[in-house]
Amino acid sequence: MQIGIVIYDEAEVLDFAGPYEVFATAARLCGTKPWSVSLISERKTVRARGSFPVQSHFTLDNHPPLDVLLVSGGVHTWAMNNTVLLDSLRRAARSAQWITSVCTGAFILAQAGLLTHQNVTTHWEDIDELGTRFPDLSIKENVRWVEDGNRITSAGISAGIDMSLHLVEKLHSRDLALNTAKQMDYFWES
Template identity: 55%
Template sequence: MNIGIYIYDNAEVLDFSGPFEVLSTAKRLEDNNWNIFLVAEECRIIQARGGFPVQPHFTFDSHPDIDILIVVGGVHTEEVKNSNVVSWVSQVASKSQRVLSVCTGAFILAEANLLNGLTVTTHWEDIADLKADYPALNVVTDRRWVSDGKYITSGGISAGIDMSLHLVTELANLDLAESTANQMEYQWQKCT
């Protein structure tokens, strides 16, 4: 199973590193066939928030098929204006089994018209903007993550860890998710 995490300049570090840690820890504990990787638009060092440099594993033109797509948040305003990004997300999402967003990654999914009519969430600070910019979405507050069909959206930053542990329960089982949280010494907030 190929799990691709989309990153870009000014992406929140924990938005991609949190899910990457959860999924790679679960893989290590169960020795499953998950292939977890970072994807960027171009082959170059990505400057995440705080100047954190990240080398993606693949680009839009070089990645394997993606079964699970995770779109992270951060300073997303340029991403939603980038037609190449929006088109790529839409195309990959149409073929993926699951599509997730962390924090303001929901804006990118919404811009790709993937969330219309669905119940979603994002970082508390961006709830009003998501509602105003994408009125076809049912945006809810005070939820760590929301699952609606094949889409799962999460609140801000650390909520992506909780959402990813929930994903582990869907891909494997609750025992593996709990073992993963324990291995990470993380207090999993199981309630959405």
């Protein structure tokens, strides 16, 4: 199973690093390596928030088929207008069992046409804007994540860790999700 986390310039660091740590830790604890997790971006290196340089495993052009597509949040306005990124997300979504986002990654999924009429959430600060830009979405407030069919969106930043633990539970088991949270010394709001 392939889990791909899409990042871009000005992506929020914890939006991708938190889920990455969850999936990598869970795979290590599992012992049988139920999945591989990778970072994917348009260019091999991006500058995340705070000018944090990040080198991806794959580019949008050369990543393997994904079973889980996760789009991180951050300063999303540029990403929403990047046709290369949006087209790549649409292609990746064709094989994905799960299409997910953290924080303002929901804007990017919606712009790509991958969230339509779903129940969704995003960072509390961006709830109104998401509803204004995409009025067909049903926005949920004061929740850590929302699952609707094979779409899962999370609230802001640290909520991506909670959503990722939820995905570990769905992809493998509740025991693995609980053990992962314990190993990470993280209080999981499940």
